[in-house]
Structure formats: C-alpha cells, structure tokens
Amino acid sequence: MSRLDTTAYTRTAIVLHWLIAVLILVAFPVGLYMVGLKLSPQKLAIYSWHKWAGMTVLALMVLRLIWRMTHRPPALPDSMRPLEKRLAQLVHWMLYLLMVAVPLAGWLFSSAKGFPVVWFGVLPLPDLVGKDAALAEILHAAHEVLAWTLIVLVAGHAAAAIKHHVVARDDVLTRMLPFLKRIGS
Amino acid sequence: MKKSLLFAAATAIAIPFAQATEFGTLLTDKSTLSFVSKQMGVPVDGSFKRFKATLAFDPAKPQSGSTSFDLDMASIDAGSQEANDEVADAKWFNLKQYPRASFKSSAIKPLGNNRFELHGALTIKGTSKDVVAPASFKQDGVNGVFDGAFTLKRLDFKIGEGEWADTSTVADEVQIKFHLVAAPKR
Numbered sequence: 001m002s003r004l005d006t007t008a009y010t011r012t013a014i015v016l017h018w019l020i021a022v023l024i025l026v027a028f029p030v031g032l033y034m035v036g037l038k039l040s041p042q043k044l045a046i047y048s049w050h051k052w053a054g055m056t057v058l059a060l061m062v063l064r065l066i067w068r069m070t071h072r073p074p075a076l077p078d079s080m081r082p083l084e085k086r087l088a089q090l091v092h093w094m095l096y097l098l099m100v101a102v103p104l105a106g107w108l109f110s111s112a113k114g115f116p117v118v119w120f121g122v123l124p125l126p127d128l129v130g131k132d133a134a135l136a137e138i139l140h141a142a143h144e145v146l147a148w149t150l151i152v153l154v155a156g157h158a159a160a161a162i163k164h165h166v167v168a169r170d171d172v173l174t175r176m177l178p179f180l181k182r183i184g185s
Numbered sequence: 186m187k188k189s190l191l192f193a194a195a196t197a198i199a200i201p202f203a204q205a206t207e208f209g210t211l212l213t214d215k216s217t218l219s220f221v222s223k224q225m226g227v228p229v230d231g232s233f234k235r236f237k238a239t240l241a242f243d244p245a246k247p248q249s250g251s252t253s254f255d256l257d258m259a260s261i262d263a264g265s266q267e268a269n270d271e272v273a274d275a276k277w278f279n280l281k282q283y284p285r286a287s288f289k290s291s292a293i294k295p296l297g298n299n300r301f302e303l304h305g306a307l308t309i310k311g312t313s314k315d316v317v318a319p320a321s322f323k324q325d326g327v328n329g330v331f332d333g334a335f336t337l338k339r340l341d342f343k344i345g346e347g348e349w350a351d352t353s354t355v356a357d358e359v360q361i362k363f364h365l366v367a368a369p370k371r
Contacts, residue, residue: 039271041354048225114230114264121226131230 007074008175016064017176020057020099021154027053028151048121051110054103055119061099068096077170088160091153098150105143112136208329209370211238215328216365218256222263222339223356229268235260240367242329244322247295252303254288276346283310291315299323303333309342318361331365 009017030050037043076085107128110117114131118124129135164172165180174181219232235257242250258280263272273280290305296319303318320333338357339345345355 039267041348041351044224044354048227115224116227118226118228124228 007171009074010067010071013064013067013071013073014176014178016060016067020060020064023053023057023060024099024150024154027057028147031147048118051106051117052120054106055117055125057099058103058107061096061103065096065100074175077164077168077172079168079170091157091160095150095153095157098146098153102143102146102150105139105146109136109139109143112139207241207243207370208367209239209241210368211240212328212366212368213237217363219362219364221360221362223358225354229264231261231263231268233257233260234262238365240365241370242293242322242331242367244299244324244329247293247301247322250290250293252288252290252305256286256288258284258286258309276349277344279310286310288316307337310344312342314341318363320363325366327369329367329369331363331367334360334362336360 027050030046030053034043034046034050037046076088080088107117107125111127111129112132112135116124116127161173161176164170165174171181213236216236217232218236219230221228221230223229233256236254238252238254240250240252242252258278259273261269261272261278263269272278275282286307286309288305288307290303292304294302294304296302299322301320301322303320305316305318306313307316314337316335316337318333318335320331323330323332336358339355339359340350340352340357344359349355
C-alpha cells in the first residue's frame with residue numbers, strides 16, 4: 001500500500017476526534033474544580049457529570065480504536081524530518097493510551113471509593129474493584145497523574161498542529177479541521 | 186434396655202420441639218443494619234454499627250412476637266468520611282439533638298412460609314412514622330435469622346433539609362435492610 005493512498009481523515013474519524021477533544025477539555029478543568037468543593041447537591045451532580053464525560057470518552061475511544069485498526073490515517077507530510085515523524089507517532093499512541101487509561105483509572109477509583117458509576121444516571125456500570133480505601137488512594141493518584149500527563153500531551157499535540165498550519169503551512173491541521181481550509185483558501 | 190431406647194427416641198423427637206422456643210437475644214456482632222441511598226442514580230451503601238434490640242419471637246406463634254430497636258445514630262457509615270461528617274449536621278440527622286433513633290413493633294402478621302410483615306413505629310430525628318417491613322425467618326443452628334427490607338422516604342423524617350431537600354440529586358427513597366441473628370431466650 002502506498003503512503004499516499006489516503007490524504008484525508010474520514011468524517012467518522014474527524015467527528016470522533018473532536019467529540020473526544022471537547023469532552024477532555026471540559027472534564028479536565030471540571031475535575032480540578034470539583035475536588036475542592038464542599039459537599040453539596042451541586043458537588044454530587046458535578047462529580048456525576050465528570051464521570052459521565054469520562055465514560056463517554058472511554059466508549060468513544062473504543063470506536064476510535066476500531067476505526068484506527070481498520071483505516072490507515074493520512075500520511076505525515078514528507079517535509080517532516082524522520083525524527084519529527086517518529087515523535088508525532090509516539091505522541092499519538094501515548095494519547096490513545098492515556099485517553100483509555102485516564103477514564104479507566106477514574107472508573108476504578110470510583111469503584112474503590114464505594115461509588116458505582118451509573119452512566120448518565122441510568123446505566124449502572126459494574127464495579128471493577130471492591131470498596132478499598134487504600135486502593136482508592138493509589139487509584140486517585142494514578143487518575144490525577146495520568147490526567148495531567150494527558151493534558152500536557154494534548155497541549156503539545158495542539159501546539160504542534162498549529163505550528164504545522166502557521167509555520168510549515170501544510171495540511172496537517174486542516175485535514176482534521178476542514179472548515180479552516182475553506183476559510184483560509 | 187428397651188426402656189432406655191424408648192427414652193432416647195422420645196428425647197430425639199422432643200428436642201426439635203424444645204428448640205422451637207422463643208428467640209429473645211439479639212446477637213449484635215452477627216446482625217447488620219444497612220441502607221442504600223441514591224445520589225444521581227448511584228446506589229451508595231451505608232450502615233449503622235451500633236444498635237441494640239429487645240425481641241421476643243416464637244416461630245410457632247409469630248403474631249404474639251414483638252421487638253423494639255434502639256439505634257446510635259453517631260455510628261452511621263454513610264459511604265464516605267465526607268458524608269459521615271455531613272450527616273451529623275442539623276440539616277440531616279441533627280445528632281446533637283437527636284442522637285438516637287428507634288423502632289417499636291405494633292404487630293407481626295404471618296404471611297405463611299416463614300414470611301411475615303413487621304408493623305411498627307419508626308422514630309428518626311424526633312419524627313415518628315408507621316412503617317411496614319416484609320421479613321423472613323429461618324433457623325440457623327440454634328439461632329433464628331431474620332432478613333427484611335423496606336423503603337422509607339427520608340423527607341418524611343426531615344432527613345436532608347434546605348438544599349438537600351432537592352430529590353433530583355439525593356433520592357427521597359432510602360432502602361433499609363436488616364439481617365438480624367437472635368439466640369433463644371434462656
């Protein structure tokens with residue numbers, strides 16, 4: 001197969017990318033904010049929304065990984081140096097890994113805390129582990145560290161995409177953000 | 186020889202009847218009193234660690250049985266430390282003013298097949314309400330085991346006032362479950 005046989009992401013891939021991006025960019029600051037709240041009905045609601053967002057990311061990631069296994073994403077431009085290409089690929093796989101690991105750690109953490117996750121308040125998800133305060137502390141730390149790692153990589157990923165658009169002036173950003181192409185050209 | 190055999194046979198028959206006596210001593214370390222509250226559709230388990238009860242129950246005459254419960258509300262485990270601190274507040278159980286809750290049976294109605302309906306007055310936070318709890322009885326060795334559950338509406342007892350009275354986050358219905366093990370009265 002030639003590396004040039006695909007030049008664009010499918011509509012499915014673009015929709016999944018942006019849905020997940022929005023959910024992460026909402027769930028992360030909400031997560032930072034909610035932990036400091038005093039117990040109130042609002043706090044309980046916000047925790048649930050955060051968990052629903054995370055479980056939605058996890059579900060969408062399953063679809064996205066299926067897409068990735070069955071499609072070849074468009075090749076990176078040849079103007080990139082081999083090291084840059086390898087770095088880009090490494091970051092993409094780390095992002096995939098973390099987008100699964102962060103919600104999964106959150107789900108485990110919730111289970112260990114003794115709070116089952118009920119998706120959108122209607123679909124009870126199984127408890128992955130039993131209630132265990134010591135384990136909950138470890139999972140809390142894991143969820144937090146992984147989430148911070150994810151957000152740093154997301155920032156790097158976004159900065160690189162903007163650099164492609166502004167400095168290299170290639171199609172790396174616009175193929176995932178097609179409307180930008182129409183406005184620009 | 187014949188006589189002693191007969192005696193042994195008579196004893197063997199008599200003992201099970203002798204055991205069908207009144208259960209009167211609650212074994213608190215073997216008994217549990219738990220509840221399930223719902224927050225945003227999420228079931229959260231809780232329990233009470235300290236309670237005592239008096240009871241008199243003869244499976245042969247269930248309708249003449251009775252029980253009364255006394256609950257140390259400070260022994261609540263509402264699912265998390267944060268929740269335990271919160272529920273002591275006046276908006277919840279107001280533990281300073283109402284440290285104890287109680288239940289006193291008014292009637293036990295046999296439903297057949299070792300199933301009963303326990304009727305009585307439940308008092309929490311100074312408010313009394315009549316409740317009905319379906320329960321079952323089984324014998325486990327020398328002890329009697331009662332299992333039952335019922336649902337109460339927390340707002341009937343003003344549990345969760347002010348902002349917490351909103352049932353869209355914490356549901357009004359709370360399921361109470363009891364597993365009581367009682368030894369025969371001596």
